[in-house]
Amino acid sequence: MPTYTFRCKKCGEEYTVFTSYSKIDEVRCPKCNSKEKERVYRKISFSVQGGSSSSSCGGSCGGCSGCS
Numbered sequence: 001m002p003t004y005t006f007r008c009k010k011c012g013e014e015y016t017v018f019t020s021y022s023k024i025d026e027v028r029c030p031k032c033n034s035k036e037k038e039r040v041y042r043k044i045s046f047s048v049q050g051g052s053s054s055s056s057c058g059g060s061c062g063g064c065s066g067c068s
Contacts, residue, residue, distance in 0.1 A: 009036040 005016045008029035017027050028035055 005040040005042065006037040007040050008032060008034055009038060010034040014040060 001018045001020055003016055003018055004024065004027070005014065006027065006029075007014045008031065011029060011032040011034070013029050013031040015030050019027060025035070027037065029037065
């Protein structure tokens, strides 16, 4: 199952849940029990290693073509 991070629209609590996409509407805030939430998207970074070179991209350029 995927991991989703939400921010409660009522109390501002940020929380992460493991649930199927079809059950997202049922997810409630663990602090105030509200169903009113917004999805929080995080910027991710990764490192690719292969052969003798390695690069990492923070995602700011929209693609990994050797961000400088």
